Amino acid sequence: MRNRISGLTVRRRLFRILIGGIVAFLALIVRLGYVQLWEGDELAARAEASWRRNIPVTAKRGEILDRNGVRLAYNISSPTVMAIPAQIRDPGETAEKLALALDMKKEDVYRLVTKRELIVRIQPGGRKISAEKAAEIRAMNLPGIVVAEDNKRYYPYGSLAAHVLGFTGIDNQGLTGVELYYDQMLSGISGSVSFLADAGGRRMPGSADVYHEPKDGLHLQLTIDYMIQTIIERELDDAMARLEPNAALAIAMNPNTGEILGMASRPTYEPDRYREAPPEVYNRNLPIWMTYEPGSTFKIITLAAALEEGKVDLHHERFHDPGAIEVGGARLRCWKKGGHGSQTFLEVIENSCNPGFVALGQRLGKETLFRYIRDFGFGAKTGIDLKGEENGILFKLDRVGPVELATTSFGQGVSVTPIQQVAAISAAINGGTLYRPHVAKALIRPDTGEVVQRFEPQAVRRVISPETSKKIREALESVVARGTGRNAFIDGYRVGGKTGTAQKVVNGRYSPTEHIVSFIGFAPADDPQIIVYVAVDNPKGIQFGGVVSAPIVRNILADALPELGVKPRKDQLERKLTYGDTPIVTVPNLVGKSVSDLYEDLNMNFNLAASGSGTIVIRQAPAAGERVERGSTIRIYLGRDDA
Secondary structure, eight states: OOHHHHHHHHHHHHHHHHHHHHHHHHHHHOOOOOOOSSSSOOOOOOHHHHHEEEEEEOOOOOOOOOOOOOOEEEEEEEEEEEEGGGGGOOHHHHHHHHHHHHHHHHHHHHHHHHHSSSEEEEETSSSSOHHHHHHHHHHHHOOOEEEEEOOEEEEEETTTTTHHHOBOOSSOOOOHHHHHHHHHHHBBBBBEEEBBOOTTTBBOOTOOOOOOOOBOOEEEEEEEOOOHHHHHHHHHHHHHHHHSSSSSEEEEETTTTEEEEEEEESSSSOOGGGGSOOHHHHHHOEEEEEEHHOOGGHHHHHHHHHTTTTTTTTOOOEEESSSSSTTTEEEOOOOOSTTOOOEHHHHHHHTTHHHHHHHHHHHHHHHHHHHHHHTTTTTTTOOOOTTTOOOOOOOOOHHHHHHHHHHHHHOOSSSBBBHHHHHEEEEEEEESEEEEOOOOEEOOTTTTEEEEEEEOOOEEESSSHHHHHHHHHHHHHHHHSSSSTGGGOOOTTTTTTEEEEEEEEEEEEEEEEEEEEEEEEEETSSSSOOEEEEESOOSSSSOOOOHHHHHHHHHHHHHHHHHTTOOOSSSSSOOOOTTTTTOOOOOOOOOTBBBBHHHHTTTTTOOOEEEEESSSEEEESOTTTTTEETOOOOEEEEEOOOO
């Protein structure tokens, strides 16, 4: 009985196992069919992907253009040598040949080509080589050695706008300037060339390569104007050679939009060769990084607050300046020994009279004055699209006493950046709106030229009324025509501006010999299209903003205004002449006059230089109607009177 039961049990178990096996086999068949019919293509693709080895193809970095399309940074072909160690037949011979061609040590190359990695870059000698060197490597036909397409950054104008543009690293990554700030947009997406390889990394015979096209980065168009940038850098180079300062900087901006038209500083560097420059040179963009006491350019903020609050009448109120003013036990002196005496408040501004501005600060009070200072953007970053911007430093309101209020009113005891000053003064003259400065204008597709994104002007806040702004423009035009800013005067253009001379703080104390001298100017004064700020750190010789920086701003404006399409006009304030100034006179029409007439009429105002033979003037330079300094030379071209 037990045997019968045991046999029956065994047969039942065997039957169950058989049924289970059949079910499992059917399930396997179904699964296999599903995999073959439904997932076959995907699995095959996965398998092939696991067999493929990729050689990267670098995407072209987007170009950087000025506002008119001038290329300031672009790419040039610069191939890279790569090794596939599993495919190298003779590592020793390969290393020897590559080392000789790439000027590397054989041991270093051998170490790279024998690495247990799929793909290895031969560096540093094989990175970003010339096209000629790449052709030489390809001609060697070394198994396992590939010359991959790559590119490197090229800056065609050397150091031009170096601190704005920045530079890239060995892997084309942005490291400073807009190259860093807009790196993601400029970089693009790399592609590859892939091949089938076995488990050892060896190429499978008869397999086809697959090319994955890279997606190039977007072009970045800047607000920078190449011509204005060139003008600025020319003037800074001249200032460095002539004045031998520690540093110099300049910013040009459209005050109505916040668009930076030019920005530069000295010392500078070439982005292609940044390793040759000290890190403190290429890492510090002085126009946004440097902080210092602004001096008298800051008086514009005090003036704006006083006008907006109705605390002063520029034309009808008078102020007596004895040469100093007593505040809180401190004696604050005017720059002019003995003072300016009795003057209108407009003359206070023209003369940059410290005691007069102390009086305006006292009328405002610390709460009101510091509210305007912060509203104009001081004490906080402007938000410009460049890395490395500083905040500046202001007194905490609870620590502002009578002396601090007085010194702040004329620009001492506060720390600001150049870009803060440009943004703030722009708000004072553009109708009263503070704009965020920016250097990016648009992002553009490289293949179609389509604009992907435009960077529109960003208004931060309204600070003062248009009426107050108009009064400020008129006062600052008077400073240039009649006051301390007369060295910025340009005949034919209405220019407004303000000087600045500030003692440097050295070892916690004001230096009696070192100054930062500055000037901020704009034109046309009644409709500003450009504002220019120049600061020179510790120039040799005479250290006054009106003497050192004002002429630099004048030269920049004189050449930049025609580039912007601003034409000369006659309706400007007449320049007040002081001792040593040369009058501006109009060139008369000399064409048709005889030589004898010329010597009778012009011997007091002009020098003459004659070319040609004859007795009658047939042409002249400068042309009639142009304005020049008295004593200038007029070249006349003589011919015969055929009439």
